[in-house]
Amino acid sequence: MTDPARRCSPRASAEAETVAHAETRVEAHAEAQTIAVPGARGTLTLRDRWLVASFEEPVRACSWAIVGGGIAEVRHVAWLEVRDADLRPPIDPRRMLVERLRDAGLHPAVGLLTSRSVATYTVATAQSHGVTAWCVATVGLGNALRAGDPPGVAGRIGTINTLVYVDAPLTDEALLEANAIVTEAKCAAVLEADVRSRRSGRPATGTGTDCTVVACALPAKHTERAVAHEASPSAAYAGKHTVIGSVAGAAAFDAIAAGVRRWTLENAP
8 A cells, every 4th residue: 555645745746757647549439338437436427528537436426517526425436428409498408417427327417518529529538655645537629718818708608628537535625725726737738739718819728618627536544445454644735746636737738739720620720
């Protein structure tokens, strides 16, 4: 078992050789497909207009998603691919998604909406010193914006929805910090690709409707498999000096960068 202190040691992070690998999935979304989630007893399933990460045991998730947002214990993180007509007034997007999740048997869940084909998802995994981070992202850039751009209604649709799962238990504070690291990684991937804001023309940092979800394992004492002596403490830090922050950022950057490249190629003049 990895020494819990080493999971969040700045020195361990400096010594770590993080190995990251990104893989792009391009199968037609009409075909059912299931892959394993590294570091967890879970699966990622592509079916019809759904992309669903499911876990056999609850995970702790941190996000600002319209369904299941905040910090919550969930078993699923689900993307629903929507069309323009699905969201026309007077439709309430949150209520619609809650109903779709319930009808699909996905509860409790974090729910995400995207107009991007869920079949274009990208995945990446990063490992170091016994800690694994796994990322899945869908990337659409039609609504690319820069933080600080003037507010206003989006002229086009497009969003970056990201899930990073870390196989180490984290405190609330570390979950928030990991989410900040993943968001930074997203901004870095978009900036390095020289994507431009649709409003200001300056280098974009994302889109106007992005959502980032970071999920982590529960402490062992809270899982069905645990026995008393297996309980492990939750890491209190997940910043850039830590192994957890390093692998979370690396996995997120690789998955989102792959999605940005795909979207850019598809939308080249």
